[in-house]
Amino acid sequence: MASGKDLSVVICGGAGYGVQTVEDILAKVLKRSGYHVFATREYMSRVRGGNNSTEIRISSAPVDGMVDEIDLLVVLSPGVRENIRRRITQNTVIAADRSSVGEEFEKTDCAFFDVPLGEMAKEAGGAVYANVIAAGLVLGIADASTEQAEEYFLSRFGKKGDKIVDENRSACGKGLELGRGMAEKFPDLAPPKKDDTSSRRVMNGVQAVSLGAIAGGCDFVTAYPMSPATGVLAFAAQNTSDFGLAVEQVEDEISAVNMAVGASYAGASPMVTTSGGGFSLMYEGFSLAGVAETPLVVHLAQRPGPATGMATRTEQGDLNLAVHAGHGEFPRLVLAPGTIEEAYSLTARAFEIAHRYQVQSIVMTDQYLLNTFRDVNPDDLIAAKPDKCLMTSGPGYRRYEDVPNGVSPRSVPGLGKGIVGCDSHEHDEEGHVFEDFDLRVRMSDKRFRKGELLREDFVPADIRGPENWTRLVLCWGSTGPIVSEALIDLKLPDTALMRVRQIWPVAEDVVAAVERADELIFVEGNHDGQLENLIRSVTGRSAQGHLRNYCGLQFSVEQVREGLSRILG
Amino acid sequence: MTDPRIFDLPEADMAWCPGCGDFKILEALKKALADMDMAPEDVVVVSGIGQAAKTPHFMKCNFLNGLHGRALSHATGVKAANPKLTVVAVGGDGDMYGEGGNHFLHTVRRNPDIANFVYNNMVYGLTKGQASPTSPKGMVTPVQTRGVSSEPVNPLALAIVQGATFVARAFSGDVDHTAETMKAAIKHRGYALVDVFQPCVSFNKINTFKWFKDHTYRLGDEHDSSDRSAALALAMETERFPLGILYREEGRPTFEDSLGIYEKDDTPLHRRSPDVDKVRETIDSMA
Numbered sequence: 001m002a003s004g005k006d007l008s009v010v011i012c013g014g015a016g017y018g019v020q021t022v023e024d025i026l027a028k029v030l031k032r033s034g035y036h037v038f039a040t041r042e043y044m045s046r047v048r049g050g051n052n053s054t055e056i057r058i059s060s061a062p063v064d065g066m067v068d069e070i071d072l073l074v075v076l077s078p079g080v081r082e083n084i085r086r087r088i089t090q091n092t093v094i095a096a097d098r099s100s101v102g103e104e105f106e107k108t109d110c111a112f113f114d115v116p117l118g119e120m121a122k123e124a125g126g127a128v129y130a131n132v133i134a135a136g137l138v139l140g141i142a143d144a145s146t147e148q149a150e151e152y153f154l155s156r157f158g159k160k161g162d163k164i165v166d167e168n169r170s171a172c173g174k175g176l177e178l179g180r181g182m183a184e185k186f187p188d189l190a191p192p193k194k195d196d197t198s199s200r201r202v203m204n205g206v207q208a209v210s211l212g213a214i215a216g217g218c219d220f221v222t223a224y225p226m227s228p229a230t231g232v233l234a235f236a237a238q239n240t241s242d243f244g245l246a247v248e249q250v251e252d253e254i255s256a257v258n259m260a261v262g263a264s265y266a267g268a269s270p271m272v273t274t275s276g277g278g279f280s281l282m283y284e285g286f287s288l289a290g291v292a293e294t295p296l297v298v299h300l301a302q303r304p305g306p307a308t309g310m311a312t313r314t315e316q317g318d319l320n321l322a323v324h325a326g327h328g329e330f331p332r333l334v335l336a337p338g339t340i341e342e343a344y345s346l347t348a349r350a351f352e353i354a355h356r357y358q359v360q361s362i363v364m365t366d367q368y369l370l371n372t373f374r375d376v377n378p379d380d381l382i383a384a385k386p387d388k389c390l391m392t393s394g395p396g397y398r399r400y401e402d403v404p405n406g407v408s409p410r411s412v413p414g415l416g417k418g419i420v421g422c423d424s425h426e427h428d429e430e431g432h433v434f435e436d437f438d439l440r441v442r443m444s445d446k447r448f449r450k451g452e453l454l455r456e457d458f459v460p461a462d463i464r465g466p467e468n469w470t471r472l473v474l475c476w477g478s479t480g481p482i483v484s485e486a487l488i489d490l491k492l493p494d495t496a497l498m499r500v501r502q503i504w505p506v507a508e509d510v511v512a513a514v515e516r517a518d519e520l521i522f523v524e525g526n527h528d529g530q531l532e533n534l535i536r537s538v539t540g541r542s543a544q545g546h547l548r549n550y551c552g553l554q555f556s557v558e559q560v561r562e563g564l565s566r567i568l569g
Numbered sequence: 570m571t572d573p574r575i576f577d578l579p580e581a582d583m584a585w586c587p588g589c590g591d592f593k594i595l596e597a598l599k600k601a602l603a604d605m606d607m608a609p610e611d612v613v614v615v616s617g618i619g620q621a622a623k624t625p626h627f628m629k630c631n632f633l634n635g636l637h638g639r640a641l642s643h644a645t646g647v648k649a650a651n652p653k654l655t656v657v658a659v660g661g662d663g664d665m666y667g668e669g670g671n672h673f674l675h676t677v678r679r680n681p682d683i684a685n686f687v688y689n690n691m692v693y694g695l696t697k698g699q700a701s702p703t704s705p706k707g708m709v710t711p712v713q714t715r716g717v718s719s720e721p722v723n724p725l726a727l728a729i730v731q732g733a734t735f736v737a738r739a740f741s742g743d744v745d746h747t748a749e750t751m752k753a754a755i756k757h758r759g760y761a762l763v764d765v766f767q768p769c770v771s772f773n774k775i776n777t778f779k780w781f782k783d784h785t786y787r788l789g790d791e792h793d794s795s796d797r798s799a800a801l802a803l804a805m806e807t808e809r810f811p812l813g814i815l816y817r818e819e820g821r822p823t824f825e826d827s828l829g830i831y832e833k834d835d836t837p838l839h840r841r842s843p844d845v846d847k848v849r850e851t852i853d854s855m856a
Contacts (some may be wrong), residue, residue, distance in 0.1 A: 201852055201856060203853040211851060211852065215845055242830055242851070244844070249705045252671060255639075255671075255672055255675070258642035258643050261775045262643035262646025265633050265643075265646075265841025266613070285636065290634050292633075385845065413631040414610070418610065419630065421632050422634070422635075423633075424635050433623075483831070
């Protein structure tokens with residue numbers, strides 16, 4: 001086991017077999033039973049069939065990152081894919097219904113438990129309950145609280161009537177009993193500390209980004225559905241009335257961003273949520289927001305490209321896309337949260353800064369982070385009080401007043417007696433197109449003075465390691481916690497980890513740490529080393545080594561640990 | 570009635586060719602707004618790119634001069650953020666029906682409460698005379714050297730078929746009628762299209778002022794503008810084009826209505842404070 005005391009469970013099954021339900025049951029009931037939980041999902045681009053998996057780490061201490069090692073593999077339908085099969089070791093216990101999976105694991109050198117899931121499900125009320133029995137099995141192994149499980153089904157299915165609740169409870173109970181009998185196979189799983197997690201909340205990346213946006217003042221969401229960004233659109237749509245959100249699924253990404261710019265001009269606080277392909281279509285509107293100085297937040301949920309790439313997989317391949325987004329030149333903020341807490345806090349921060357300096361912020365997540373669940377401490381979800389930084393205009397109001405710090409006092413139509421102009425052309429102080437070369441330089445300089453403010457009012461990088469480090473491992477976004485766990489395992493006395501959270505503009509703290517380091521190692525989920533190249537372009541410092549992964553799956557802790565050991569000799 | 574001159578911008582550097590139909594459309598627009606006693610700070614004129622799209626730079630009021638083809642998306646966003654504003658989206662036939670064709674289609678379906686005035690001269694003026702989506706078949710241009718081969722877009726028929734709640738046509742040569750039609754469009758609650766014929770004196774030698782005079786006629790009182798089939802039949806006429814309100818349907822919910830956030834509270838978004846406590850409550854209610 002990666003940390004010596006957690007249990008790594010992988011649930012496999014075709015789309016439609018209820019893997020997500022298992023994930024949900026386990027995350028919530030285990031958390032309520034006192035465990036720390038971490039869950040992450042990988043899935044194919046299809047609605048039915050195929051074979052998807054979710055990995056759940058159950059631990060008595062917080063865990064945050066995926067591991068290769070599988071302690072328990074629960075198989076709901078035949079056809080487990082190679083990416084899971086190759087992670088099976090002789091220490092893995094497999095639980096599956098032999099009448100369903102047949103000879104699939106015959107040649108596997110590990111313990112196989114024949115669990116008659118199909119038969120038991122029928123007894124519980126129907127074949128659909130196989131996944132609930134499987135969830136119960138895991139709960140039984142962890143000796144989770146029966147009351148918490150019962151309560152879960154009541155709160156989740158109570159509205160559907162007693163029969164449904166009872167059938168679910170019965171199915172789960174059957175699994176629980178079976179699991180308790182198997183518990184001895186997993187002696188290393190430490191029981192949870194009492195009440196350790198009662199104040200914590202289970203949250204996934206989608207919820208963290210969405211709630212962080214709302215906490216940051218978001219009141220307008222437009223998008224065209226695209227994996228893996230759609231979850232945020234759905235969350236916004238499902239919570240429209242609770243939070244007073246204007247939400248529209250538009251005809252294309254072009255309309256999404258332009259509607260958002262129009263709304264922002266009129267005083268909304270908009271966010272568009274998309275993936276790389278969609279953001280490419282938004283470049284023109286993104287540039288409009290730049291020259292018009294309308295606050296705008298883009299949630300850029302990465303997946304592998306180019307073009308359609310691997311539609312449901314993960315990658316960190318869009319850093320260049322974000323940093324260089326748009327035509328012409330204008331300052332922008334690019335943030336990359338690495339944890340669920342940061343997905344919340346940095347999304348809120350993206351709004352704060354977008355309004356403070358009238359700029360565009362990009363929040364970079366990816367499929368892995370969005371589809372990751374974890375228990376978090378609500379106190380770590382930090383957001384400043386939303387402020388649109390608006391002023392009431394008078395009769396002589398000029399939207400693009402050339403003020404020393406570049407941040408012209410901002411008003412919107414209907415807020416005061418002034419006229420508010422907004423233009424995609426280079427414009428004068430009132431926003432009217434006026435082709436004058438001196439004006440062009442003046443206005444461009446005005447916009448770029450705001451870029452300086454972004455450099456000064458920055459989100460610091462997260463640096464961890466021994467005081468007297470000489471070697472710096474750098475990473476960004478969702479790979480961060482995985483690299484962090486790998487480095488803790490490696491116990492290197494001279495090595496620190498820097499998770500860069502503000503990608504652009506590159507801030508002083510990052511430059512200072514890079515300049516102090518004797519040796520730089522980059523770990524990134526892309527082919528080209530996009531952060532490495534960016535840091536070199538800013539600091540002139542080259543890396544001594546790098547570890548890159550672009551297969552479509554996230555790094556595992558073991559992969560990073562072994563990769564770094566190899567690089568460091 | 571207000572003096573239309575309150576919408577004048579004396580220092581504007583007019584970029585239109587002498588004799589351009591756009592001047593008359595601008596005059597009609599100012600007249601329509603003044604007749605309705607609008608104040609410049611309550612109106613937002615939204616435009617894309619092109620000669621027609623320069624309109625907001627030649628008048629005094631709030632404006633968003635955005636990107637080619639995107640005016641309807643911008644305008645929908647403006648209205649959704651603040652339904653109290655009077656939002657007018659202007660642009661040419663290339664801007665609205667070509668580059669913005671997809672947005673045109675979906676804005677009609679969405680039915681935001683905006684008035685959309687399309688200056689239709691059947692040619693690309695700003696880029697010097699290429700075919701537009703409404704150019705007549707056979708028209709020879711520097712690009713369509715063998716003559717336009719595509720069927721022209723029929724914006725009125727398209728809008729009616731797609732469920733537009735207000736569809737009209739005007740001719741810039743008749744400023745008063747154009748202004749009256751614009752007023753009806755602005756007063757209409759929902760998306761209102763007014764396709765305004767206008768001669769391009771520099772690049773369209775076929776569809777001249779005289780040609781429009783000869784090929785249009787005013788709809789009489791006998792036309793029932795609530796009759797969708799009759800409106801569609803009129804929109805399909807291409808020998809002589811009818812001018813006036815072809816179709817009008819009141820009472821359909823607007824895009825802003827369907828957002829669900831203005832049902833109980835019509836406060837524009839910029840005056841609202843987000844309910845941050847509710848975010849905390851939501852987090853606390855999680856497992």
